[in-house]
Amino acid sequence: MPDVDRDRAWLLTVDGAPQSYVDLDDPEHLEFEYARRIAHVLDCAADPGRPLDLVHLGGGALTLPRYAAATRPGSRQSVVEFDAGLAALVAEHLPLPAGSGVTVYVDDARAWLDAAPADSADVLVADVFGGSRVPAQLTSVEYARRAARVLRPGGVYAANLADGAPFGFLRGQLANFRAAFDRVALVAEPGVLRGRRFGNAVLLASDRELPLAALARRCAADAFPARVEDGPALERFVRGALPVADADAVASPEPPDGAFGIG
DSSP, X not given: OBOTTSTTEEEEEETTEEEEEEETTOTTOOOSHHHHHHHHHHHHSSSTTOOOEEEEEOOTTOHHHHHHHHHSTTOEEEEEESOHHHHHXXXXXXXXXXXXXXXXXXXXXXXXXXXXXXXXXXXXXXXXOBTTBXXXXXXXXXXXXXXXXXXEEEEEEEEEEEEOXXXXXXXXXXXXXXXXXXXXXXXXXXXXXXXXXXXXXEEEEESSOOOHHHHHHHHHHSSSOOEEEOHHHHHHHHTTOOOOOGGGOOOOOOOOTTGGGOO
């Protein structure tokens, strides 16, 4: 669907769920709140403009790969998209600029991750939704350990997740990544963290210190302010949650009617 307020800007929906927004003339314009927060993570992952090796699980309309190509030219980016029809649609109607450094693979995200070389990525972004839910195969501690294997020392994992109070799913995801990484953090709008509404949260993980001070400043100053949770506050949030094995993993919860413009 075209955006009537911006030339060459498009909203992509899948099964009625808004999935991606792209402005072909301005790839640094990000409409969705969660995309802006992951973009802040990308901005803080290394010195400004430094090229990175990035992996994106979930392609959509390639919003964040376009952003990274514009802000970190020379980066090498691998995008894994399961839906071949969607990948073809985006390639035809929303083509990447020449020399973007982005390669799209039509594959299952976990299978691709299993086959990827160890220590090969600086940042791994996971934004995989089957309709409006994260598939169960990407919600286990085994998956978290596979993600850790692919990242280089000091690399950063960032995942777009969604949940609401009492946060059983989100707490389990944090437990998974605490089992696989030395550092974890969470970025979300305060109303979501307080359980006032169902919404997106960005989970961060690394084997080293995350750039949380710089990230917190960017998120607080954003047009859609968010809070970065770590340390004792995150400990209280996660307390009692256990890692989830493959055998017990489930998809993320179904959003309530009206969430994300659905229903």
